[in-house]
Amino acid sequence: MAKQTCPSNIAVIGMEWGDEGKGKIIDFLAEKADVIARFNGGNNAGHTIEVGDKKIVVHLIPSGVMHNNKLNIVGNGLVIDPKVLLDEIKNLEKNKIKINPENLVISENAHIILPKHIEEDRQIGGKIGTTGRGIGPAYTDKAARIGLRICDFVNEAIFKKRFGSEEFYQKYKEYAESLKDYVNDTTLMVNYAIAKNKKILFEGAQGTLLDIDYGTYPFVTSSSATAGGVCTGLGISPRKIQSVLGVCKAYKTRVGNGPFPTEITSAVGEKIQKSGKEFGATTGRPRRIGWFDALIGKYAVMINGIDSIALTKLDVFTAIDKLKICVAYKHKGNIIEKFTPNIHILQNCQPLYEELDGWWDDITKVRTYDKLPNNAKKYLKRIEELLGVPISIVSVGPKREQTIIARNEFLF
Numbered sequence: 318m319a320k321q322t323c324p325s326n327i328a329v330i331g332m333e334w335g336d337e338g339k340g341k342i343i344d345f346l347a348e349k350a351d352v353i354a355r356f357n358g359g360n361n362a363g364h365t366i367e368v369g370d371k372k373i374v375v376h377l378i379p380s381g382v383m384h385n386n387k388l389n390i391v392g393n394g395l396v397i398d399p400k401v402l403l404d405e406i407k408n409l410e411k412n413k414i415k416i417n418p419e420n421l422v423i424s425e426n427a428h429i430i431l432p433k434h435i436e437e438d439r440q441i442g443g444k445i446g447t448t449g450r451g452i453g454p455a456y457t458d459k460a461a462r463i464g465l466r467i468c469d470f471v472n473e474a475i476f477k478k479r480f481g482s483e484e485f486y487q488k489y490k491e492y493a494e495s496l497k498d499y500v501n502d503t504t505l506m507v508n509y510a511i512a513k514n515k516k517i518l519f520e521g522a523q524g525t526l527l528d529i530d531y532g533t534y535p536f537v538t539s540s541s542a543t544a545g546g547v548c549t550g551l552g553i554s555p556r557k558i559q560s561v562l563g564v565c566k567a568y569k570t571r572v573g574n575g576p577f578p579t580e581i582t583s584a585v586g587e588k589i590q591k592s593g594k595e596f597g598a599t600t601g602r603p604r605r606i607g608w609f610d611a612l613i614g615k616y617a618v619m620i621n622g623i624d625s626i627a628l629t630k631l632d633v634f635t636a637i638d639k640l641k642i643c644v645a646y647k648h649k650g651n652i653i654e655k656f657t658p659n660i661h662i663l664q665n666c667q668p669l670y671e672e673l674d675g676w677w678d679d680i681t682k683v684r685t686y687d688k689l690p691n692n693a694k695k696y697l698k699r700i701e702e703l704l705g706v707p708i709s710i711v712s713v714g715p716k717r718e719q720t721i722i723a724r725n726e727f728l729f
Contacts, residue, residue: 340364394550
């Protein structure tokens with residue numbers, strides 16, 4: 318039998334409602350990557366990266382900027398607030414992370430978030446728990462074919478013609494001048510990198526259950542947060558994606574409104590929230606806490622074609638006596654074993670659990686799978702059995718080095 322070769326590119330996809338720890342996983346994998354390419358969302362996402370004593374939150378720029386000699390691409394699938402992007406560049410440089418057109422490139426076909434989008438979002442966004450940053454209205458204008466693309470934004474003649482307000486024009490003209498050198502045809506760049514067999518990470522924002530088509534609509538984002546979004550958000554063929562890595566937590570979290578079948582309302586939930594520091598990197602809002610939901614996991618595996626899983630925050634479960642995994646729902650007397658994003662059904666589902674024993678050992682310094690407590694390994698094994706895919710990475714803390722490689726055939 319021929320030896321299986323490792324993939325040259327990996328799509329990193331959130332399996333839940335976002336906040337799964339994708340930023341940390343991408344930062345960990347980026348050491349071996351040549352290109353890190355973001356394909357969806359805007360500054361409604363926040364990836365937190367901890368290296369040494371540094372804690373950096375990035376909202377638009379790919380997580381690969383923490384490494385030297387990497388090309389970071391902001392794809393056409395994003396909507397970009399130019400002020401936020403420039404502030405992010407300044408903040409990274411303040412932390413001695415160099416940003417220039419050699420390591421950061423912005424798609425000429427990405428769309429711009431304008432002040433009117435932010436104002437509109439703040440007026441209507443509260444009903445569905447949006448971040449109020451103009452993401453949805455910007456995507457609405459894109460779909461209606463009246464949006465402003467980066468290539469128009471940095472072209473002074475086109476920009477001035479479309480947006481004649483002098484006050485608005487002068488302010489945004491400065492932003493355009495500052496970003497102009499970063500703009501390029503990223504579709505050609507990504508496909509060239511694929512042709513040259515470069516190691517590429519496709520970085521997703523949000524998660525499967527926030528996807529505009531497959532999420533718990535209407536409590537979703539406005540972009541494609543699944544593996545399919547890699548193709549439309551960067552301009553590559555589906556055949557070119559070699560491995561899909563799904564990221565999920567050892568438990569579940571959700572920010573904002575919408576049904577959450579395994580939500581924990583007891584003191585255990587508060588303990589997990591405090592220990593896991595479950596507060597949004599973008600909004601600061603406390604995250605709702607729930608037990609692991611295998612139905613959600615299987616749904617994400619199906620939608621994304623997930624090859625293996627990176628499971629994060631296993632360390633948060635230390636000193637919790639009994640752990641639960643949801644294996645089915647009960648809905649109006651019927652047993653449901655498949656997840657549905659239909660909120661009218663989901664909000665009336667009661668979870669059915671399997672219970673497993675917890676562990677009391679501090680695992681934050683464990684670096685190999687076999688050194689994990691037996692009950693931790695049993696918990697991971699049960700998740701693998703229920704979801705039907707292997708766990709390749711286990712995260713036992715927020716720092717880059719607090720990471721265990723369980724198996725590497727799906728990784729670089």
